Amino acid sequence: MSDIAKFFGYTPLNTIMHRLDPRVKFLWYFAAILPAVAWSDPLFLLGILCMIFICGALAKAENRVMLKIILLPFPGYIMILLYNIFAFDFTVRQMIPWELLYLGWLIPKFNSFGPYGHISLEGLIFTLGVCLRLAIFVSASRLFLKFTSPSDITTALSKLKVPVEFTTTISIAFGYLPELARQVTSILDAQKSRGWRVDSKNPVRIVRAYIPVIIPIVSRSMTRSEFLAAAIVSRGFGTGSRRISLKEASFSLQDYVAFALLMIFLVTSIITGTWVLNIAHFRFTTSIIRQLCNLPAI
């Protein structure tokens, strides 16, 4: 019943997304993440986010949970906003050749104090872009883990000639996440029932306050890992012989089509967005807004 497991666990379903070859799934992930790093325009990034939601619908991910995931780094969004209000003028501003449209101050002048935090249209648009990058990163990662089983990751890595011990470790680690989440919930409940709570704002005290939770998590994980290791070796792992995979990684027509589309998108998005047309720069949205508000063009 753990939310953590629900957020990060693999859901075995038979959807078009789940059926993709693991290598195509990796490519999908990079196609979602890399343009987000290269681009800063909110409208384009919003387009990518919509694509992720469409893929989410294809993978039968609940929209409600997807939205929750996007809101998860909410404090991060606030931090990004505050940082940009105070630092935009000294950082990104230096690279903008046009006059910024200032909207006002976050902290107005009061006697000799202030003003601080110069809010500009460009600053806000840029902030929105950065927040969307973060949203794309968390939602794409979550969706990737939802339709990519840990063994898919193993299969894809094996195809890339990664040693089997490493790929199996990765696979088991991912497989362990939902169980770990259940364990953490149970331990938290047990300690809360003994009156445990964290009511300090001092970071050192907070860390100390978590000791009663961290120690049982570690000790139980260690016990579990010993049994797990015993179970793994008793099922013939580490025998040194070549591992035969039940799943044969072979491209179907669907995989070829998806692979081609993703490659085209990835290449064109990076080229057009970064070097050639520079359309993915946040001036695209800025100029649209300026035009709509009858402001001087840039």
Added chain:
Amino acid sequence: MEEYAIIMENVDWTYEGGTEKAIRNINLKIKKGEIVVITGPSGAGKSTLCYCISGLIPHFFRGELRGEVIVSGYNVRQTPLKVLSKEVGICFDNPSNQLFCATVLEEVAFGPENICVSRDEVIERVRDAIKLCRLEEYKDKSPHALSGGLKQSTAIAAIMAMRPNIFVLDEPTSNLDPEGTELIFHRIHELMSAQKRTTIIVEHKLEYVLPFADRLIIMSDGEIVANGSVRKVLAESELLQKLEISVPHVTKLAYGICKHLSEDNVPITLEEGMKLLRGVTVRKTMPGLKELKCHSLAGKERKIIIKCENVWYEYPDGTLALKGVNLEINEGELIGVIGQNGSGKTTLAKLLNGLYKPTKGTVIVDGIDTRTVDVGYLARVVGYCFQNPDDQIFAKTVREELEFGPRNLKLPPEEIEQRVKKYAKKLEIHNYLDVSPFTLSQGLRQRVAVASVLTMEPKILIIDEPTTGQDYARSKAIMDLAKELNKEGKTVIIISHDMNLIAEYCDRVVVMWNGKILIEGTTREVFSKPQVLAQSSLKPPQITQLAQILGLPPDILTVDEMIDLLDIKG
């Protein structure tokens, strides 16, 4: 030599860092195709014996091995695990600790993928194992999302796919509810009938497993103390009673009423119990039936300490765990909550201590509406002992562990010290106060966990699954403690799968099913309605079932009551 699957000669094993031998003087020969059940108190060395047979000792666990272990003709000491893993398959007690793949299919395939057989053979083995364990409809599901019984079925299928000649099942049902236990034994029985392979089953629940076993071995203190055909060993009543082995009720009944027990007349199943009693009752005992008194609480004026009114609870993921529960618990009651996993028992308990707040309806505990206070505040009224003591043990010493709760309640140091002393003494852990709780045995750790809740001096104590993974003697010890605390005035709520212990100890029983209370009443009332219990796949204790079949009072709860009723004691 060829007819034996396993030969152990003078085997001793000491774990690295251990001072005592975990098993010693083990001499054992098991024939091919034999089904052997091993039982005995916790710490007797049963699991260690399994590890020796599977080769985990000496190849995985470190320590000192003496003597010879020969498995399928291989000397275990000299044979690498990769060879042994094809000969012996081992399944552990906790299914969650041995499943690590994303789907049932991948889990079952993991073994054959490792042992260098062709891809077609991997596919064939996986298909057969999944079919034999009847997991077809779950093959694409995550094993962690399945019920306990199906999880363990997956673990068994994963071993089946390795096609070993020897199966070792180390307490395969200790973490399962009655339905899961039935399912697993049913499955094991089916597998054994389909393909007779050498099978070693370590088990406390003898009632389920003995009917299809060939041999019974009793271990105690690292040694084999009895070894022979099932009935021959069961006939050794003195030894079994001394070791507090949980034999089937009908067997225990025979110990009480038969003067001369032998291999030929020891009953195991309900049918054999009927035969035993038919002979007895027809001759002279029927007229001697005594009226059993029901310890009904009706008529006694008691304060209501817990009141649930139309309580609904929905988990954040939308699972409706409770659907309109109405329940009143009186102060000073010892109440048992039973039901299958997922029936809502633990959710109900967590609503009582405020960990969860009702989605709809109210929970009033000692006059406090749980929605108005946090769990920390309620901790002084309701103490909750979790199933696994390792979920809460964290401190450097037992003393610190015991101090943790009252400290959270911001009690003065003198008061805390006084409480720690009082409850450490009460639970007989006062000699370990300055010892690390992690170094204690499981039984002692459980007592530390209970004591650490008691130091908060709650009026109500909830004990969640106190018998999971425990032998009969330890389970009884915890129930005795619950009874004692109850006598001192505490309201005690016990959540358990063990019908025999619930029947023996509780005043009242609540049966949960599908998020609702299916039936509640005095223990006698509830267990005398087997048809209602069957709705939630529960059964009354074997002795109660026997009485009901024979037309004796349907609310007999223990073997001793049955013996009293038959009036032939001595």
